[in-house]
Amino acid sequence: MGNFLSLGLITRGKKVFTDKLYEQYSTRLNNQENFEDTVIEIFTRINGSIPGTRFAPPGHQEMKEFHMQWQKESDPAKKKEVFAELITKVLSNVQEQKTSTIVMLAGVGAPPAALLAKRAGENIPGINKIRYIPDFVLVPTATLVALFGVKFLQSDLNKEI
Numbered sequence: 515m516g517n518f519l520s521l522g523l524i525t526r527g528k529k530v531f532t533d534k535l536y537e538q539y540s541t542r543l544n545n546q547e548n549f550e551d552t553v554i555e556i557f558t559r560i561n562g563s564i565p566g567t568r569f570a571p572p573g574h575q576e577m578k579e580f581h582m583q584w585q586k587e588s589d590p591a592k593k594k595e596v597f598a599e600l601i602t603k604v605l606s607n608v609q610e611q612k613t614s615t616i617v618m619l620a621g622v623g624a625p626p627a628a629l630l631a632k633r634a635g636e637n638i639p640g641i642n643k644i645r646y647i648p649d650f651v652l653v654p655t656a657t658l659v660a661l662f663g664v665k666f667l668q669s670d671l672n673k674e675i
Contacts, residue, residue: 532598628656
């Protein structure tokens, strides 16, 4: 019973969302170029406001088909349905941005490793000048270097595969 209720709320939420978008942008959907620009602007705003998920806007051909279908309808309610169908179809294609485990470990492990390396280096005659570097400079710098190094190695390994 709870699943049906939550499904109903999700469906209702999508309808309210697409209705608000249609009300806000319906005046700009008159020709093909404006239709595409408007849909791309909608997805740019959605992607900017929701962290972690990226929605790819539909392709040129798909937008052209939806615009032709939208223009064929004379009833404003049917036009709203066509627009809602486009938005919900594209919103179902979510591209999750996943941070890899190694990047997370590098980000968490780099600060203590930098401090340990500094403490160990203070007693070695050749590199004992490291004690003059303040911790608030060393820790972020070491973390950034570690993160950039991991990302560089990942991109390098992905190119080889």
